[in-house]
Amino acid sequence: MFGKHIRLYLIGAVLGMLLLTGCWSRREIEELALVMAAAADAEGDNNVRLSVFIVNPREIGGGQPSGSGGGGGTNKVPGEIVSTTGSDFTEAARRIEEQIPRRLFWSHNRVIIVGDKLARRGLSWLDWFSRDRQMRLTTPVVLAPGEAREVLDLPPGVELVPGEIISGILNNHVTLKVELKELLSMWQAKGDNPVIPRITLVSAQEHSGSKTQGAGGTGQQSQEQGGGEGRTQRKAGPAAIRFEGAGVFKEGKLIGYLDHLETLGTMWLRGEVKEGVLTFNCPEHPSERVSVRFHRAQTQVTPQVEGDKITFLVKINSEGDLMEQTCQESLATPEKIEELEKALYHELNKRVQAALDKAQRELKTDIFGFGEVLHRENPKLWRQVEDNWNEIFAGAEVKLEAQVSIRRIGMSYNPAGGQGRNTGGKRVSPGGR
Amino acid sequence: MPRPYRKPLRLFQRQKKKASHSGGSSGGQGKKFPYPPLDHYTFVPDLKANLEQLKEIFLNSSDVVKRDFLIGGQAKAAIIYIDGLADKKLIEDTLLRTLQHVPPELGRALVEKTAPLDRILEIIVPLADVSPIESISDIVNHVLCGDAVLLFDGYTKALATSTRSWEHRSIDEPLTESAVRGSREGFVENLRTNTALIRRRLKTPALRVENLCLGRYSQTNVALVYLHTLADPTLLQEIRRRLERINIDGILESAYIEELIEDNPASPFPQIDHTERPDKVVAALLEGRVALLIDNTPYALIIPTVFIQFMQASEDYYERYWLASFLRLIRFVVLNIALLLPSIYVAVSTYHQEMLPTRLLIRLAAQREGVPFPALVEALLLELVFEVLREAGVRLPRMVGQAVSIVGALVIGEAAVSAGLFSPAMVIVVALTGISSFALPIFAMAITIRLLRFIMLILAGVLGFYGIMIGLLAILIHLTTLRSFGVDYLSPVTPYHVRDFKDVFIRTPLWARHTRPTRIGYRDPWRQDTRLRPTPPKSSNQDPAEGGD
Numbered sequence: 001m002f003g004k005h006i007r008l009y010l011i012g013a014v015l016g017m018l019l020l021t022g023c024w025s026r027r028e029i030e031e032l033a034l035v036m037a038a039a040a041d042a043e044g045d046n047n048v049r050l051s052v053f054i055v056n057p058r059e060i061g062g063g064q065p066s067g068s069g070g071g072g073g074t075n076k077v078p079g080e081i082v083s084t085t086g087s088d089f090t091e092a093a094r095r096i097e098e099q100i101p102r103r104l105f106w107s108h109n110r111v112i113i114v115g116d117k118l119a120r121r122g123l124s125w126l127d128w129f130s131r132d133r134q135m136r137l138t139t140p141v142v143l144a145p146g147e148a149r150e151v152l153d154l155p156p157g158v159e160l161v162p163g164e165i166i167s168g169i170l171n172n173h174v175t176l177k178v179e180l181k182e183l184l185s186m187w188q189a190k191g192d193n194p195v196i197p198r199i200t201l202v203s204a205q206e207h208s209g210s211k212t213q214g215a216g217g218t219g220q221q222s223q224e225q226g227g228g229e230g231r232t233q234r235k236a237g238p239a240a241i242r243f244e245g246a247g248v249f250k251e252g253k254l255i256g257y258l259d260h261l262e263t264l265g266t267m268w269l270r271g272e273v274k275e276g277v278l279t280f281n282c283p284e285h286p287s288e289r290v291s292v293r294f295h296r297a298q299t300q301v302t303p304q305v306e307g308d309k310i311t312f313l314v315k316i317n318s319e320g321d322l323m324e325q326t327c328q329e330s331l332a333t334p335e336k337i338e339e340l341e342k343a344l345y346h347e348l349n350k351r352v353q354a355a356l357d358k359a360q361r362e363l364k365t366d367i368f369g370f371g372e373v374l375h376r377e378n379p380k381l382w383r384q385v386e387d388n389w390n391e392i393f394a395g396a397e398v399k400l401e402a403q404v405s406i407r408r409i410g411m412s413y414n415p416a417g418g419q420g421r422n423t424g425g426k427r428v429s430p431g432g433r
Numbered sequence: 434m435p436r437p438y439r440k441p442l443r444l445f446q447r448q449k450k451k452a453s454h455s456g457g458s459s460g461g462q463g464k465k466f467p468y469p470p471l472d473h474y475t476f477v478p479d480l481k482a483n484l485e486q487l488k489e490i491f492l493n494s495s496d497v498v499k500r501d502f503l504i505g506g507q508a509k510a511a512i513i514y515i516d517g518l519a520d521k522k523l524i525e526d527t528l529l530r531t532l533q534h535v536p537p538e539l540g541r542a543l544v545e546k547t548a549p550l551d552r553i554l555e556i557i558v559p560l561a562d563v564s565p566i567e568s569i570s571d572i573v574n575h576v577l578c579g580d581a582v583l584l585f586d587g588y589t590k591a592l593a594t595s596t597r598s599w600e601h602r603s604i605d606e607p608l609t610e611s612a613v614r615g616s617r618e619g620f621v622e623n624l625r626t627n628t629a630l631i632r633r634r635l636k637t638p639a640l641r642v643e644n645l646c647l648g649r650y651s652q653t654n655v656a657l658v659y660l661h662t663l664a665d666p667t668l669l670q671e672i673r674r675r676l677e678r679i680n681i682d683g684i685l686e687s688a689y690i691e692e693l694i695e696d697n698p699a700s701p702f703p704q705i706d707h708t709e710r711p712d713k714v715v716a717a718l719l720e721g722r723v724a725l726l727i728d729n730t731p732y733a734l735i736i737p738t739v740f741i742q743f744m745q746a747s748e749d750y751y752e753r754y755w756l757a758s759f760l761r762l763i764r765f766v767v768l769n770i771a772l773l774l775p776s777i778y779v780a781v782s783t784y785h786q787e788m789l790p791t792r793l794l795i796r797l798a799a800q801r802e803g804v805p806f807p808a809l810v811e812a813l814l815l816e817l818v819f820e821v822l823r824e825a826g827v828r829l830p831r832m833v834g835q836a837v838s839i840v841g842a843l844v845i846g847e848a849a850v851s852a853g854l855f856s857p858a859m860v861i862v863v864a865l866t867g868i869s870s871f872a873l874p875i876f877a878m879a880i881t882i883r884l885l886r887f888i889m890l891i892l893a894g895v896l897g898f899y900g901i902m903i904g905l906l907a908i909l910i911h912l913t914t915l916r917s918f919g920v921d922y923l924s925p926v927t928p929y930h931v932r933d934f935k936d937v938f939i940r941t942p943l944w945a946r947h948t949r950p951t952r953i954g955y956r957d958p959w960r961q962d963t964r965l966r967p968t969p970p971k972s973s974n975q976d977p978a979e980g981g982d
Contacts, residue, residue, distance in 0.1 A: 008699075018903065023895055028808060029782045030801040034794065057798035107787030108794060134787065 030057070033102035036079065037163035039148035040125065041115035043085045048118065048125060050092035051083035051149040053162055054100065060160045078160035081152050089128040106134035110163030111170075112141045112180065113199065115148035119247060119254035123187050123194065130184055137181035140170050143198045143247040143254070151199055154238060166199070166241065173275050175243040176267055187252055190386045191371020194249040195266055198257060204239030250365045250390065258358060258367075265355025268316060268348065269368040271299035278320070280347035282327035283339045290327065292320040292344055292406060303374045305381055310392065312370050316348065316402040322409040330414045337406050344404045352400055359393075366393040468649040474569040480509055480586035483569070487513060490573055497576070504532050504557065505540025509586035513572075518579030520598035523560075528581065528594060531559040543585065550588055558583075562595035577652065604630070607709035607731075609876060614751040619709040624654050624728035630711040631658060631726075635718065639663075645676055647690070651683035654728040655690065658714070663721040663949070663957055668918055672723060672736060687732040690725060696916050701884055703877040704917040706738040713747045721954030737918035737953065741926075741937050743878035744768070749940050758939035764873065765938065771870040771882045775812045776893035776901050778862045782808050784897030800856040809894030811855055815863040816887065818845055823867070920952050942966075 033054045043049040056079045082099055086092030097104055118125055129135050144151050154162040170177040176197040178186075186194040246263045248256050258266060267273050275295045282288040297318035304311040322331070322340070331337055359367050371389045375382040385392050474486050484499065491497045499513045510532070514524060535557045542548045551565065566572055572582050572591050579597035604626065607619030620627045628642050643657040657672065675694040684690060687707055695704040708714060709731050714724045717735045725734040735742070744764050749757040781788055782797060789797070804811060822841040826834040846864075849855045866886070873879040885908065892900030915922035925933030930951040935941040944965035948958045 018892065018900065019895055021895060023783075023809075026783045026807075026894075026897075027786070028801065029786060029794065029798045030804070032786060032798065034791075034798070036791075055795060057795045058802050060795060060799070105786060108791045110791070136787075 031102055032105040033100055035104055035106050035109045036161045037111050037152055038109055039113040039152050040118055041148050042117035042121050047085050047087055048089055048092060049083060049085045050089050051081060051152055052096060053079050053081050053152045055079040055161055078156050083149055109139050110167040112139055113144050113148040113151050116145050119143055123252040130180060139180045141178055141180055141183050141196050143196050169243060176246055176263060176272060189372050191375050191389055192369040193365050193367045195246045195367045197243050198245045198247050200242045200244045201238035202240040202242050207240035248363055248365055248367050256363050261351055262355045262358045265351035266367060268352055269355060273297040278347050280343055283343040285327045288327035291324040293323045294318050294320040301373045303377050305378060311397045313399050318404050319407045322406050331409050332413050341404055341406055345402050348402050349400055356398055364394040365390050471570040476569050476589045478587050478589050480511055480584055483584055484511055486569060502533055504543055505535040505537045507537055507540025508543035511584045512581055513576055514581035515576055518599050519581050519596040523596050524581050527559055532557060550590055554592055560594045564593050566591045566593055610710050612748045615747060616712045618711055620731040620733060622729050622731055624656055624726055627726045628656055631714055634715045647679050648684040649682050653684040656726040658726055659723040660718050663954055664723050671918060687727045687730045687734050690727060691734055700915055701881050704738060706735040706742050707732040710747055720949050737920040739920060739924055740922050743875040746874035754940050754942045761940055767869045767872045771866055772886055774866045775862055776889040779808045779812050780893040780897045780901055797858055800858050803853050804856050811859050812890055815855055815859055819863055819867050924952055
């Protein structure tokens with residue numbers, strides 16, 4: 001029966017076997033509940049609360065031309081917040097799927113928000129977020145001072161989804177950004193301790209007031225619109241978020257917060273500054289301000305060991321452009337710019353010292369990864385100190401050597417509104433500056 | 434370097450019994466011309482009897498013309514030809530008139546047999562292309578081919594005069610392979626015109642045209658064309674062997690021969706290229722390949738053919754090499770799109786959503802909301818619709834075809850999407866795939882890819898990327914085992930011939946392409962001088978334009 005076409009039969013049988021699997025683990029796109037932000041909170045003494053923001057693709061993805069004509073009058077709800085409790089996150093996630101008609105899909109999660117209470121309980125609770133196959137280690141982790149769930153109530157603005165809002169701000173390079181994998185490695189390394197940025201909720205009034213008049217007006221408007229039509233929680237919810245400060249972890253538990261200045265200093269010491277703005281007082285007119293924006297910054301830490309004493313030499317090299325100055329100085333001469341650079345150094349030093357003081361005196365925690373630097377440079381010594389590194393760190397001396405230079409002063413070297421105060425109108429072209 | 438012809442590897446060796454059987458039968462056929470055999474007729478020295486025999490053979494067909502006349506008013510003779518195939522004007526005005534008016538002495542000599550027939554004919558026949566024949570079956574053959582045959586009373590010898598001339602299409606632009614730059618001549622249905630088109634481009638005695646006659650009833654002329662100095666003799670022998678095997682009632686198109694002589698009859702891939710362009714055939718001949726021209730079809734077969742030839746267009750060699758190389762690379766992209774795009778879309782959207790950028794995913798999800806079919810079914814349906822549209826457009830007259838494509842585009846593109854039956858993204862994917870398959874230069878490969886696309890689609894729908902990889906591997910394995918007349922289908926990529934890479938992914942400039950393909954043109958590897966790169970003389974201080982003044 002087979003003899004003649006045995007090859008054909010064999011090939012047919014093999015190909016046929018492929019079909020037997022029958023679309024195993026197939027999930028159609030539209031059957032997925034796309035999680036765009038997740039909030040992890042502690043609930044009660046032992047339980048956890050998992051809240052997810054699930055996008056509604058129909059509303060934010062444009063969708064079908066059928067049915068709703070323009071979508072102008074329809075109620076735009078970018079997504080849905082679902083919150084459940086469980087004894088751990090797997091159970092909580094399971095319970096979420098009991099409440100929504102689609103399967104949770106985590107690969108596109110934009111941010112993990114950890115509530116203060118859970119953070120104090122310990123980072124080990126984040127195990128599920130790093131173990132599950134759908135999770136991405138590149139997801140940024142942020143800290144919420146109160147309940148993380150509240151952050152999900154952010155109303156839509158330029159971005160419609162809270163996950164996009166938070167990850168968008170993080171990508172602006174204005175604040176510390178810690179991805180899950182970085183958090184894990186900071187946590188695991190003995191010579192390092194996790195610092196993760198903290199989100200502050202901002203009320204509607206504060207949010208629009210902190211902006212220019214025009215933008216504030218439209219912000220207010222959209223806020224009212226959202227409040228009128230959107231979900232009921234939104235009225236009570238925050239209007240916006242702001243990143244301010246950071247949470248410090250020791251031995252996997254949240255032990256304290258850094259304020260804004262200390263966070264900036266920490267970023268410099270960790271070498272996290274890619275770009276940023278330093279604003280400081282004019283060297284000669286303390287009430288006036290100068291702002292310099294950095295676009296190239298490099299931090300190099302070298303441990304120096306003399307006997308028992310460990311000193312860390314921090315070299316910061318950076319270049320910046322002058323953005324704004326209100327001191328009416330003419331910057332036509334290199335001396336003036338050197339003065340500015342000196343003031344810039346002081347400002348930088350102030351930030352770094354603030355961070356150092358907090359870490360060494362108050363928290364007694366190495367949040368700068370200096371231990372890892374020592375580990376790399378002097379592994380022999382490291383093995384002796386690694387077990388009580390945080391105490392040793394608190395006693396270590398840190399020297400700052402900063403090379404800050406202003407490369408460009410913008411389109412005018414004389415201030416607007418006439419001549420500079422000191423140069424007497426000597427107009428020298430800044431040339432190659 | 435020369436490698437003997439190698440049989441393609443087979444998973445299971447065919448039974449020996451079968452092979453010997455086919456060999457035996459082909460040996461028995463030999464020359465089976467004409468069909469049915471006329472061996473029982475004998476040529477007798479009596480004109481009347483011979484004409485009776487021929488009348489019986491041709492069964493009184495209305496297009497067979499027979500005319501008795503006297504040579505020089507003395508010798509009885511007859512002429513027989515087929516109306517429409519033979520040039521009536523030539524026969525009447527030249528042949529008959531001259532023969533009738535030869536001096537009577539010559540006619541008498543013919544009757545009295547005072548001089549040999551050949552000698553007399555040399556004197557009296559006014560045509561150049563004549564051949565003496567001595568059997569009834571040869572007479573029939575010549576008549577059927579459009580020759581006029583002269584029969585003489587009292588002789589067992591006839592004379593075929595080449596008067597072939599019939600209505601045929603004039604040389605036209607090749608429709609399926611038009612080029613912006615390059616010759617606008619395409620092959621026609623007439624074999625002789627086609628060989629002339631090649632001969633005009635290769636004025637060398639090394640160009641050999643071998644004739645064969647295939648098809649029991651059709652008696653189709655097939656010309657084996659090659660450059661004697663370049664073509665591999667073992668290859669020629671193999672081609673002849675495969676052609677002689679053919680015992681079929683009729684050959685209507687080059688595809689018949691292609692299908693009967695290819696190496697792997699089960700493969701979906703074309704193993705013999707065909708073309709309408711004489712310049713392409715000549716280029717192939719110059720590489721050491723062999724061409725098969727078949728009467729009554731404007732397509733020539735090129736043997737052997739490797740995969741890469743389906744990525745090459747004759748225009749590549751007429752455009753600047755930068756552009757040609759770019760287009761070549763584009764074609765590889767297009768090949769992948771045509772084969773894989775719907776599969777990738779289905780696989781990503783049903784199995785690997787994590788691979789899509791978030792915004793794209795949300796957009797696709799939004800489009801798919803409310804679409805009643807799973808992505809696989811949606812893709813299969815749309816591909817099917819596309820194939821139906823294409824098929825309808827190809828078969829219909831040009832005017833109606835346009836209407837079909839407009840209706841199709843409107844119905845599928847607009848209505849189906851707004852009715853929510855299909856998602857717009859899927860329509861884009863299928864349309865892009867369809868267009869891509871048309872962007873491949875050789876239609877034979879394009880349809881193969883189209884066919885494989887469905888298999889890939891099902892694999893992708895069942896197993897995701899895993900299935901796509903299985904499919905691609907299966908295709909790759911198949912391609913590496915495939916051979917065209919002993920030449921590996923994937924050469925020069927595998928087996929690797931670095932010298933031949935000059936014409937694979939990019940088209941190197943003409944002055945850098947010194948050698949012929951390693952496996953095919955090995956008998957004379959160097960095709961040109963190695964210092965052909967044009968280098969203008971170092972300019973002297975004088976401008977040549979001014980100097981000429």
